[in-house]
Amino acid sequence: MTIDIFLQQLVNGLTLGAFYGLIAIGYTMVYGIIGMINFAHGDIYMIGAFVSLIGFLLFSTLGIASVPLAILMVLILAMFFTACYGWAVERLAYRPLRGSPRLAPLISAIGMSILLQNYVQITQGARVKPLQPMVEGAYRITLGPDAHLNVSVLQGVIIVLTVALMLGFSFLIQRTRLGRAQRATAQDMSMAGLLGVNVNRTISVTFVMGAALAAVAGMMATLYYGVIDFYIGFIAGIKAFTAAVLGGIGSLPGAMLGGLLIGLIESFWPLYFNMEYRDVAVFGVLVLVLIFRPTGLLGRPEIEKV
Amino acid sequence: MEDAARARPPLASALREAAIAAAVAAVLAVPLLGFRLVDSARGLSLDYRFLWILYAAAAVFAGRLALALTAHRIAPRLGAAFRDRAARVTLPENFAVRVGWSMVAVALLLPWLPFADRSLMSVATLVLIYVMLGWGLNIVVGLAGLLDLGYVAFYAIGAYSFALLSLNFGLSFWICLPLAGILAAFMGILLGFPVLRLRGDYLAIVTLGFGEIIRVVLLNWNEVTNGPNGISNIPRPTLFGLHFDSPYKMPAPTGQGFAEFLGMSFTPMQPIIFLYYVILVLVLATSVFSQRIRRLPTGRAWEALREDEIACRSLGMNPVTVKLSAFAIGAFFAGLAGCFFATRQGTISPESFSFIESATILALVVLGGMGSQIGIVLAAVLLIGLPESRWLRELAEYRMLAFGGVMVLIMLWRPQGLLARRSPTVTMGDGAGSPAP
Numbered sequence A: 001m002t003i004d005i006f007l008q009q010l011v012n013g014l015t016l017g018a019f020y021g022l023i024a025i026g027y028t029m030v031y032g033i034i035g036m037i038n039f040a041h042g043d044i045y046m047i048g049a050f051v052s053l054i055g056f057l058l059f060s061t062l063g064i065a066s067v068p069l070a071i072l073m074v075l076i077l078a079m080f081f082t083a084c085y086g087w088a089v090e091r092l093a094y095r096p097l098r099g100s101p102r103l104a105p106l107i108s109a110i111g112m113s114i115l116l117q118n119y120v121q122i123t124q125g126a127r128v129k130p131l132q133p134m135v136e137g138a139y140r141i142t143l144g145p146d147a148h149l150n151v152s153v154l155q156g157v158i159i160v161l162t163v164a165l166m167l168g169f170s171f172l173i174q175r176t177r178l179g180r181a182q183r184a185t186a187q188d189m190s191m192a193g194l195l196g197v198n199v200n201r202t203i204s205v206t207f208v209m210g211a212a213l214a215a216v217a218g219m220m221a222t223l224y225y226g227v228i229d230f231y232i233g234f235i236a237g238i239k240a241f242t243a244a245v246l247g248g249i250g251s252l253p254g255a256m257l258g259g260l261l262i263g264l265i266e267s268f269w270p271l272y273f274n275m276e277y278r279d280v281a282v283f284g285v286l287v288l289v290l291i292f293r294p295t296g297l298l299g300r301p302e303i304e305k306v
Numbered sequence B: 001m002e003d004a005a006r007a008r009p010p011l012a013s014a015l016r017e018a019a020i021a022a023a024v025a026a027v028l029a030v031p032l033l034g035f036r037l038v039d040s041a042r043g044l045s046l047d048y049r050f051l052w053i054l055y056a057a058a059a060v061f062a063g064r065l066a067l068a069l070t071a072h073r074i075a076p077r078l079g080a081a082f083r084d085r086a087a088r089v090t091l092p093e094n095f096a097v098r099v100g101w102s103m104v105a106v107a108l109l110l111p112w113l114p115f116a117d118r119s120l121m122s123v124a125t126l127v128l129i130y131v132m133l134g135w136g137l138n139i140v141v142g143l144a145g146l147l148d149l150g151y152v153a154f155y156a157i158g159a160y161s162f163a164l165l166s167l168n169f170g171l172s173f174w175i176c177l178p179l180a181g182i183l184a185a186f187m188g189i190l191l192g193f194p195v196l197r198l199r200g201d202y203l204a205i206v207t208l209g210f211g212e213i214i215r216v217v218l219l220n221w222n223e224v225t226n227g228p229n230g231i232s233n234i235p236r237p238t239l240f241g242l243h244f245d246s247p248y249k250m251p252a253p254t255g256q257g258f259a260e261f262l263g264m265s266f267t268p269m270q271p272i273i274f275l276y277y278v279i280l281v282l283v284l285a286t287s288v289f290s291q292r293i294r295r296l297p298t299g300r301a302w303e304a305l306r307e308d309e310i311a312c313r314s315l316g317m318n319p320v321t322v323k324l325s326a327f328a329i330g331a332f333f334a335g336l337a338g339c340f341f342a343t344r345q346g347t348i349s350p351e352s353f354s355f356i357e358s359a360t361i362l363a364l365v366v367l368g369g370m371g372s373q374i375g376i377v378l379a380a381v382l383l384i385g386l387p388e389s390r391w392l393r394e395l396a397e398y399r400m401l402a403f404g405g406v407m408v409l410i411m412l413w414r415p416q417g418l419l420a421r422r423s424p425t426v427t428m429g430d431g432a433g434s435p436a437p
Helices: A003-034 A041-062 A067-097 A103-124 A153-175 A177-187 A189-194 A199-225 A232-247 A252-272 A275-292 B002-007 B010-032 B051-088 B093-112 B118-143 B152-169 B173-195 B200-220 B258-262 B269-293 B297-307 B309-314 B319-345 B355-368 B373-388 B393-413
Strands: A138-142 A148-152 B035-040 B043-048
Touching: A003 A041, A003 A148, A003 A153, A003 A177, A003 A199, A003 A232, A003 A252, A041 A067, A041 A103, A041 A199, A041 A232, A041 B010, A041 B035, A041 B043, A067 A103, A067 A199, A067 B010, A067 B393, A103 A232, A103 B010, A103 B035, A103 B355, A103 B393, A138 A153, A148 A153, A153 A177, A153 A199, A153 A252, A177 A189, A177 A199, A189 A199, A199 A232, A232 A252, A232 A275, A232 B200, A252 A275, A275 B173, A275 B200, B010 B035, B010 B051, B093 B118, B093 B269, B093 B373, B118 B269, B118 B297, B118 B319, B118 B355, B118 B373, B152 B173, B152 B200, B152 B319, B152 B355, B173 B200, B173 B319, B200 B355, B269 B297, B269 B319, B269 B373, B297 B309, B297 B319, B309 B319, B355 B373, B355 B393, B373 B393
Parallel strands: none
Antiparallel strands: A138 A148, B035 B043
């Protein structure tokens, strides 16, 4: 393999990894704080993608020609509305089940996922929705006489935006009062409540933040792939969850690392093997990691007590 | 929380709650109900229907108001009392047995009832397939406490085993049935061996991944599985060599037909009723097995492990072998059900074995109340039978929407399942030692 193909796939993999990482953060935060797999999170991402697509069409009918302005406004709109969906899902389907048997919230989440998918399918139609490319152009970096590396402007935007969001997010978790409340609730919910943390609000905020990040991923996916449908949330959701487990569930840097690794595996796999079995490879890696390092790459071992 | 609600005038507080809910609903409705993406020849365009936002807000307002008023009026008197009592009442063991036997009687007599036509029998057969899958998964999830989100993989293995064995080697249904079960159980052991050491949620996600892997392999291994087109012309079962094919079928069926043997004329109902009885026998066998195994050391070990893994390990049990046996036996029943599914459909393709099937089966187990066999039957009739019935068929577009909604609502209403009976078969002394839920 020549260096240019390697670097090209590296860039493509980083872009994919950005999507998975952003979605994985939502899974890992929710799991860290209330210990449930938020099965509907992939569909929240799908809703983010649909809200973005509708936003782009709306702005183009309104005649806003400036692409960066449109992207910025759609980003804000998508984050707001998707966060509302995330909040509502938690309030309706998960909060009443706090303290019930462990499987109850999971089933409720699976039900919510089916509900959201079919809601979008019915209201927006089942056909694949295309979007004209909005951000065009690419940087062409010459590596040698016959070797070039193409980085599209969009890939650059995605990677920069993701890195910025993740840095801002780490700051939020590490340094602010809200982040401290979240970490406290994740460690011990009842103790945090006794010490004056508003546990319900903290959990709601966690869902809102996860949904907003998923909306960013949804918007970027709409721009990057140019087609979306109501089913994109399922596979993206499973892979992002795989990323969260791979990195160590409950750990934020782990979610980012896991997303990156999944993205790289997906982009390098077709170079050597059959493209069709790419998803098999992702889950194969998950199984291997769980067997040899059950807490994930960056997770802390959990000691089970009697 | 209830006290605070009581302190305020009930109507004012209910109105306030309803207004908040309606406002939230309106915000949620803006992007996805207020706008509609329209496909046209020139590409995608937007359609506006802002009235729908109002409808959604009004519907939520009315619903929330009704709920708040009735809950306030009724809950202290009726609702809570009913809920408390329902939680406390433990039906006598005898009762479940009686209900069970009457269900068996109804199931046996169903084909001979006057209203039993083609469509009812095919819905009943479908419900029974899901009951069997539900009871099979109940061994894994309900008894052994292992969360399996990829149960459909074993169902698929059973179905493809029968299809491939019968078409490539000419083996009959009755030979393939145990083979399909054994193959599925073998796959269960193969998968379970590395992953059963994992904690519950990790196990869930690995089994989910396994289910997807099986589906992807079935979809892409064209030489063997015929890819997305699937396998068709799967033979039907025979009864001691008597086939149930129409004598006018082309090519003409070989051997003697059932109707011919008895000197009756062939009716199209005969094969349907025969298939119904085949799955009924399989379902009853599953039921007897899972009731008996709870009294054997293996079943006791599953329940003990579910309640407290650390205590079991301290007593010298090997958790991996115990879990492996539950996993393999659960997979075995899924294999049997898959084998029957293949012969009943005549055609199988990977799309019958997607994640939504696993979710449906798990939903049956959890909604029915884990460990409760009758609960699973109830849930199967409710979730599988009702949507398939001819009255609701017209609403097919909204079927999955309602399915998801009902899953959420039942969980909110009864988080422990419709009929919860998850207590271990044996406890210490007078039940004082029964574990906390």
